[in-house]
Amino acid sequence: MxxxxxxxxxxxxxxxxxxxxxxxxxxxxxxxxxxxxxxxxxxxxxxxxxxxxxxxxxxxxxxxxxxxxxxxxxxxxxxxxxxxxxxxxxxxxxxxxxxxxxxxxxxxxxxxxxxxxxxxxxxxxxxxxxxxxxxxxxxxxxxxxxxxxxxxxxxxxxxxxxxxxxxxxxxxxxxxxxxxxxxxxxxxxxxxxxxxxxERTADCVVAGYRVHKSGPDVVGSLLLGLYTDGGVLNSIGVIGSFPMTRRRELFEELQPLVTTFEEHPWNWAAHEAGERTPRKSEQSRWSVGKDLSFVPLRPERVVEVRYSQMEGDRIRHTAQFIRWRPDRTPESCTYSQLERPLKFQLSDIVPGLGEPADG
Known part of the structure; x- marks a missing residue:
């Protein structure tokens, strides 16, 4: 060039x-x-x-x-x-x-x-x-x-x-x-x-964690869930930004909640039935070969997070930790708390956007 x-x-x-x-x-x-x-x-x-x-x-x-x-x-x-x-x-x-x-x-x-x-x-x-x-x-x-x-x-x-x-x-x-x-x-x-x-906030259920790349006794990210109107716990996103010291502390704090997949809402049979659950060996689109399997936790702890927007039924970007909510029950963490933006057509912003090109 x-x-x-x-x-x-x-x-x-x-x-x-x-x-x-x-x-x-x-x-x-x-x-x-x-x-x-x-x-x-x-x-x-x-x-x-x-x-x-x-x-x-x-x-x-x-x-x-x-x-x-x-x-x-x-x-x-x-x-x-x-x-x-x-x-x-x-x-x-x-x-x-x-x-x-x-x-x-x-x-x-x-x-x-x-x-x-x-x-x-x-x-x-x-x-x-x-x-x-x-x-x-x-x-x-x-x-x-x-x-x-x-x-x-x-x-x-x-x-x-x-x-x-x-x-x-x-x-x-x-x-x-x-x-x-x-x-x-x-x-x-x-x-x-x-x-x-x-920027919005939501109270979510912590339903699992992924280990950090530095070792098996360090938390990499926390998996978040919200309940549907039908009582199903959907996987909606993760929190991933913690200081290293806090990651090690979280690992110790969460061990009493570790459970088996058979006793967890995100079990593999449910996944095969089409529910929104993290895959046992899901691969990241951004890091080929990166294992995204997780450690299941009893869904008993609630955390308040900050997020920018939803895409479908999931948080679009990694959420940010605000605080633990011991005053909230997991069952109260539903989609009804989320603010839904007004519907707006892309073609009203840029004419022709989202419409098939000629030819």
Whole structure:
């Protein structure tokens, strides 16, 4: 490639804040794979946040880039999989498959979209040193004619509109708002933007743990559950961030609750019947070969956790520990306590997103 900005490039990052700051450019925070696309004629590369190429997993986007983007450009954005109703992150994760035949099939069955939101280079011009207002104006001009599966994210400088987006867009699977300084330059791998994400709490049952990679007597993560209206304990996510000293303490504290799978709600017979339970030898999509088996605990302890959003009946990201709740009974930890966001159509945010591309 002969571009003024060459791969690999670490994307510019955002720091978390609790409120939307005034005097910035605001845009939806997309929930997908962050990616910088590099195009030099027929050469196209999709880089990831960790600077590893993802090009082979999204052949439909490569073809769209060749057909629609400027001949030579570098654009920052997000790869998503969308339905008419919402973003589907779990489906997007499945796109990272090692087999070429499977990649081709998935590109047809669950096609991805690319949401563009920043410009790093166009032709021979390096835009990274220019203020965001200039980069955005140039990006709008460069992408004026694009159609699905390529899209340009909406932006606003109106704080009231950004606050409305924060509330409404969650119902379509977006997880907050990004605020960018109007005069800020593009700084790779620097947290110079701001992200405002949804934050909620829930009381959950601790139903098991996974051991830490450092040894069998150290807790790696706690498995969380919630009861359905029918009294079934569903696996909804994990807590995974503890200091090492606390991990060892947790191991000792939880030993009296260790039980057998036959006496546990997440037994293998129930799993075969289709209930939401962790698999005995489930493999992580992100770490091939990583054993995610767990130690079952009698579901007697309740913990309050902080989380950002749900995806289906599971917590989308790893939850954060707040405190133990000895005053709560496990049976009282149900889905009814969870706040459900308003429903919102993706096509109302970006026209054409989540709808089949022409042809």
């Amino acid at each position: 002969r571009l003024p900005v060459l791969p690999p490039v670490s994307p510019m990052l955002a720091k978390s804040v609790t409120t939307i700051p005034p005097g910035a450019s605001y845009e939806p925070k997309w929930d997908g794979f962050r990616s910088i696309v590099f195009r030099d004629g027929d050469e196209v590369e999709f880089g990831s946040r960790n600077e590893r190429p993802m090009t082979r997993y999204f052949p439909e986007l490569v073809e769209a880039v060749k057909a629609q983007l400027p001949e030579r450009c570098v654009i920052d954005g997000e790869i998503v999989v969308a339905t008419k109703a919402r973003l589907e992150f779990e489906t997007l994760q499945l796109r990272l498959h090692p087999a070429a035949s499977r990649v081709t099939l998935l590109s047809e069955q669950t096609p991805a979209s690319f949401i563009a939101f920043d410009l790093l280079a166009l032709g021979d011009e390096d835009y990274t040193g220019r203020p965001f207002t200039e980069r955005r104006a140039a990006l709008e001009t460069a992408l004026a004619g694009v159609t699905a599966p390529l899209h340009l994210t909406p932006v606003t400088t109106d704080l009231a509109v950004a606050q409305r987006w924060f509330t409404e867009f969650e119902g379509a699977g977006l997880d907050g708002v990004i605020a960018k300084p109007l005069d800020g330059v593009y700084e790779p791998d620097k947290r110079v933007m701001f992200k405002i994400k949804h």
